Amino acid sequence: MNIRVFENPQMAAVYAAALVEQVIQSVRNPVLGLATGSTPIPLYESLVSFHRQGLSFAHVTTLNLDEYVGLSADHPQSYHHFMNEHLFRHVDLPAEKRFLPNGAAPDLALECERYDQIIREHPIDLQILGIGLNGHIGFNEPDVALKANTHVVTLARDTIEANARFFGEQERVPTEAITMGLQPILMAKKVLLLAFGREKANAVLSAVRGDVRTYSPASILQVHPNVTFILDREAAHILEA
Numbered sequence: 001m002n003i004r005v006f007e008n009p010q011m012a013a014v015y016a017a018a019l020v021e022q023v024i025q026s027v028r029n030p031v032l033g034l035a036t037g038s039t040p041i042p043l044y045e046s047l048v049s050f051h052r053q054g055l056s057f058a059h060v061t062t063l064n065l066d067e068y069v070g071l072s073a074d075h076p077q078s079y080h081h082f083m084n085e086h087l088f089r090h091v092d093l094p095a096e097k098r099f100l101p102n103g104a105a106p107d108l109a110l111e112c113e114r115y116d117q118i119i120r121e122h123p124i125d126l127q128i129l130g131i132g133l134n135g136h137i138g139f140n141e142p143d144v145a146l147k148a149n150t151h152v153v154t155l156a157r158d159t160i161e162a163n164a165r166f167f168g169e170q171e172r173v174p175t176e177a178i179t180m181g182l183q184p185i186l187m188a189k190k191v192l193l194l195a196f197g198r199e200k201a202n203a204v205l206s207a208v209r210g211d212v213r214t215y216s217p218a219s220i221l222q223v224h225p226n227v228t229f230i231l232d233r234e235a236a237h238i239l240e241a
């Protein structure tokens, strides 16, 4: 596991964007696993600026980690909408090569199967991750057991509270999501986990130094052969103490 600590999220994001560019430039049909949340926003800003300087996404395929159940693609808090706003509408990534789970699908079990089939057809070259305050990755929440495949998850109380800031009030946050399971994340050739801010320091510490536990889903990354944690000083402050 590599750990890189930067002065601030902007510098960390430029480093992460350079690693993404390296994959885009060196792999014939690169597949990127993408994350949402506030953390990857500066990374997407850097990638948009790289695009303006000539980096093409025309041959890239993207697979997102997750989506809220019950939100259609045009809902302002959906992850579909998030990806459009922060990346897709700014770059030349073909619409048919952008995949996200459909949280508004009438049959969620079928939707999970559909998404797993897409994942099987597009093994991930580089997976971008954030981390929840409780150590979740994607929406794989701490639990007695974790799942390998795409599944519907009931969001943890902490997660609903943490994400209420995007919805205005807690009651409006969906209580369920569809998330990729751990298998495609662990099968990705390379994983970048980004974490910024003091409130992430404990989750980062457990992920990096704790035992591998289902109650700390990010800790499973310790068994992956090519993971880089990209942190700002605040998120790294306990690790560096």
Ligand SMILES: N[C@@H]1[C@@H](O)[C@H](O)[C@@H](COP(=O)(O)O)O[C@@H]1O
Binding pocket: 035, 036, 037, 038, 039, 040, 065, 066, 129, 130, 131, 132, 133, 137, 138, 139, 159, 163
């Ligand atoms: N499902 C997403 C995760 O993929 C994300 O990593 C995490 C942290 O979000 P943030 O980056 O806003 O702290 O929570 C969200 O709920």
